[in-house]
Every structure is written in C-alpha cells, then in structure tokens.
Amino acid sequence: MRYAAIGPIAVHYPENVETNAELARDFPRWDMELIFSKTGIERRHIARVDECASDLGVAACRKLFENYDIDPQSIDFLLFCTQTPDYPLPTTACLMQTRLGLRTSCGAMDFNLGCSG
Structure with missing residues (x-):
C-alpha cells in the first residue's frame, strides 16, 4: 500500500534574465570565469521587484x-x-494554499535548504 507519493512537477522562472557579462558590469572586480567554473552558472533568472516567492510558486502550481x-x-x-x-x-x-484554492485540510509547510533546495 502506498501512503505518499510525489507526482509530476512544474517550474516557473522569472522573465528577467541576467548573464555573467551583465553581472560583470556591476561587479568588475569579480572573476566571471572563476564564478562559472565553480558554479556552472552563465545566467540567472531575476524576479521583478513586485514579485515574491509565492507568486513564482503559484505560477508553477498553476x-x-x-x-x-x-x-x-x-x-x-x-x-x-x-x-x-x-x-x-x-x-x-x-x-499559496489559499491562493491556489487548496482544501483547508491540506497540509502546507515551508522548508529551507539554501542552494541545495
């Protein structure tokens, strides 16, 4: 008997994208090649000023x-x-539970894992 399962997933990325070249303009002393070699990150999605974590989560859930x-x-x-x-x-x-119209009996919990999350 199965008691719990994780089913399909969805993601939502903010529309704004910042490349390492753009980041270098703001932080010229940073070594972008070193950042890329250590992280593998060439660009990152940046939330709008009026956009918060729940907005991104709700969009992914929808x-x-x-x-x-x-x-x-x-x-x-x-x-x-x-x-x-x-x-x-x-x-x-x-x-998010309220915004998504989930049941009031539905459990809802945050957890924090930093970069590993």
Whole structure:
C-alpha cells in the first residue's frame, strides 16, 4: 500500500534574465570565469521587484494543475522550499494554499535548504 507519493512537477522562472557579462558590469572586480567554473552558472533568472516567492510558486502550481489535469482539491500536502519567504509568518506555503484554492485540510509547510533546495 502506498501512503505518499510525489507526482509530476512544474517550474516557473522569472522573465528577467541576467548573464555573467551583465553581472560583470556591476561587479568588475569579480572573476566571471572563476564564478562559472565553480558554479556552472552563465545566467540567472531575476524576479521583478513586485514579485515574491509565492507568486513564482503559484505560477508553477498553476502550470502543474493545467499541464497534468490536476484538481487542486486533490492535493493533500504542499511543501515549499525557499530561502526568501514572503513574510516570516505565516509560511509562504500557507499563503499559496489559499491562493491556489487548496482544501483547508491540506497540509502546507515551508522548508529551507539554501542552494541545495
């Protein structure tokens, strides 16, 4: 008998993109080749000033629901990983729970893992 499962996933990236060349203009003393060799990162997506973690999470969830024909009412638990929550309290997952129309009995919890998240 299966008690828990992680099903399909979806992602949402902010529209704004910053390349290492653009970053070098702001930080000319930084060695961009070293940054790339250590991280493998050539560009990064940057959220708008008026965009917060829950906005990005909600957009990803809506894609998930649409792409996989998932009823939000069928979700039992929402786990949200972020280093930049909307507020210290309530958790961003709880804010998303309401915005996504999940059941009030659905669990919702943030967890923080830094770069590994």
